[in-house]
Amino acid sequence: xxxxxVFECQPKGSDEQVYTYIAxxxxxxxxxxxxxxxxxxxxxxxxxxxxxxxxIMLNNGCDFVFIIWDRLxxxxxxxxxxxxxxxxTRNLTNGGVNLxxxxxxxxxxxxxxxxxxxxxxxxTYFQNILPDHRSQQTQSSPKNRLIKYNGRYNESVDNIGxxxxxxxxxxxxxxxxxxxxxxxxVEAICP
Numbered sequence: 490x491x492x493x494x495v496f497e498c499q500p501k502g503s504d505e506q507v508y509t510y511i512a513x514x515x516x517x518x519x520x521x522x523x524x525x526x527x528x529x530x531x532x533x534x535x536x537x538x539x540x541x542x543x544x545i546m547l548n549n550g551c552d553f554v555f556i557i558w559d560r561l562x563x564x565x566x567x568x569x570x571x572x573x574x575x576x577x578t579r580n581l582t583n584g585g586v587n588l589x590x591x592x593x594x595x596x597x598x599x600x601x602x603x604x605x606x607x608x609x610x611x612x613t614y615f616q617n618i619l620p621d622h623r624s625q626q627t628q629s630s631p632k633n634r635l636i637k638y639n640g641r642y643n644e645s646v647d648n649i650g651x652x653x654x655x656x657x658x659x660x661x662x663x664x665x666x667x668x669x670x671x672x673x674x675v676e677a678i679c680p
Contacts, residue, residue: 490518490680493525493546493554497535500528503648504600508557508671510652515672516679525551532564536576540584547590553678555592557671559599570595570667592674596667600648601631603668607660610651615639623664 492512498504505528509521527542529535535558546554556577560570574593581588596602604610606628608619619638622628635642655661662669 490516490553490678491520491522491525491549491551492678493527493543493549493551494521495527495529495535495539495542495554495556497530497532497558498528499530502528503644504528504557504559506649507600507652508555510649511658511671512555512675515658515675518680519675525549525554532558532573536573537580539577540581540586543581543586543591544584547587551590553590553592555594555671555674557594557596559596560667561598570597592678594667594671594674596671597625597665598628598631601635601644602628603661603665604648604651605631605634606664606668607655607658609660610653610655611635611638613654614647614651621660621664625665628665 494505494509496502496504496508505526509526512519513521525546527539529539535556539556543554543556558573560568566572573595577593578588581591605619605622608621611619617639632642632644658672662672
């Protein structure tokens with residue numbers, strides 16, 4: 490099954506590396522080609538301009554396209570997933586995109602929030618003990634928490650290493666609803 494991805498990060502950025510890796514781990518049958526990955530650079534561009542890239546991916550034979558963005562930072566607007574998705578839906582509809590083939594994934598806070606939900610990956614990667622952060626409250630400001638526990642943190646380098654150090658994704662999915670949604674949606678389309 491061919492899938493596409495649209496991210497708010499820079500090309501080859503942390504989100505692109507991590508989510509495409511996890512999708513393949515959850516479903517080896519997914520066909521993720523570089524030409525079906527679009528990194529929009531920021532959330533405003535993702536919301537306002539992704540319809541064209543999504544249309545191209547669907548025309549290139551993608552069965553589904555994931556649109557993944559972080560709820561925070563707000564970058565203007567409300568910072569609410571529902572509002573972002575409503576804007577995306579409006580822009581995609583205006584672009585003639587078949588919404589039944591779109592999988593929206595708003596990550597509550599940001600990528601790092603679910604990575605610290607299950608501290609095993611961070612602990613293994615940095616070799617420092619990081620407790621699990623099981624609630625949304627303790628998942629807030631995740632980048633600052635990673636720096637606090639490890640003394641350093643570079644998302645472009647460290648995130649993929651942390652994710653690869655996780656033995657599985659069950660805890661993160663259980664303790665972070667938005668990551669659980671992503672995991673569930675990948676598994677739901679896996680042939």
